[in-house]
Structure formats: structure tokens, C-alpha cells
Amino acid sequence: MRNNTKLKLLLQKYTVTLNRNEDEVFQLRLTDKNKGTQQEFEGASYSIVMAKAYSYLLKVLKNPMEFE
Numbered sequence: 886m887r888n889n890t891k892l893k894l895l896l897q898k899y900t901v902t903l904n905r906n907e908d909e910v911f912q913l914r915l916t917d918k919n920k921g922t923q924q925e926f927e928g929a930s931y932s933i934v935m936a937k938a939y940s941y942l943l944k945v946l947k948n949p950m951e952f953e
Contacts, residue, residue: 888932891939898942903934913938922952 895901899915906912913934914925926937945952 886939888935891935895938895942898945901938903931915941 892901895915899917902914902916904912904914910927910929911931911934912925912927914923915938916923924938924941926934926941928934928937
């Protein structure tokens with residue numbers, strides 16, 4: 886699946902903040918639009934943080950009670 890498609894799916898449920906720090910590490914923060922909870926992911930590339938965030942989304946959708 887392309888990163889663009891993953892991003893579109895993430896944006897349906899979360900506000901996405903993407904940053905790259907001085908060490909060139911990407912940081913992606915998901916903020917739930919309904920609950921306001923946050924989850925942050927770090928990785929060496931945009932693709933890595935998108936994969937981590939998308940995997941997290943799938944886990945939340947599969948078992949939402951675990952993440953409340």
C-alpha cells in the first residue's frame with residue numbers, strides 16, 4: 886500500500902503532525918480527533934513512521950477497547 890493511501894486513512898481518524906529533528910529522525914504524532922489522545926512514532930524515514938502509524942491504526946480498529 887502506498888504511503889499516500891495510508892495517510893488518507895490515518896487522516897480520517899487522527900490529526901497528523903510530522904516533524905524531522907536535528908538528528909534527521911522523523912517524528913509522527915497522531916492525535917485522535919474525538920478523544921484527544923496522542924501516540925507518537927519515530928523512525929529514520931518517512932516510510933518507516935507511516936508504516937508504524939498505519940499498523941497502530943489497524944490495531945486500534947481491530948480492538949478499540951484495548952486503546953481506551
